[in-house]
Amino acid sequence: MPASPEVTRLTDDRFASEALLAPGLVLVEFTATWCPPCRQLAPVLAGLARERAGALRVVALDVDEAPLTAARFKVLAAPTMILFRDGEPLGTLVGARSGRRLREDLDRMAA
Template sequence: MSEIHLNDATFDKEVLEYKGVVLVDFWAPWCGPCRMLGPVIEELASEYEGKAKICKINTDDAAEKSTQYRIASIPTILFFKDGELKKQLMGLQSKEELKKQLDALL
């Protein structure tokens, strides 16, 4: 399974109303570190299929949610559980760190 692409209109349903763990990658196509993180996000989507929802949201297309969550730099990764924000990581992260955060919430 591939990651779920969100926008301002789908964010609440896919993330805040979801019962379970969700990783949301705030990114943009012009961001070098974001592009480096892309393959890692895709791998996590496959590895955590059925356990956690792995999502991406393009900050250029989602100004409302980027503002709401005070996204000051990208990539920024938000972790939610049962619709509640649990953790925020800024900057390029290793796959191991992202797995550690996901596993802690599962």
């Protein structure tokens, strides 16, 4: 995923402290540099992070750089997104989607 000030890039070492131990909602995108749909999703996630700043934290984890975490959550495809609340997974989304659809899916999972 291209660098974005709105989306924090994580590693296996930082995943627990920055995603699982973070209070509130955290959207984790499991991504890869070789993944065209991930590149298409990057600006959507950056916009979502800006729009929902304070209510939702958006982080990205490259599956090639963080294979332990990807395996732990049984990520088999990129992009995969998992929404967490207070460290507990609420749901998983696989594949790129429009901003509108992503917002609808996240709102449904967080309700």
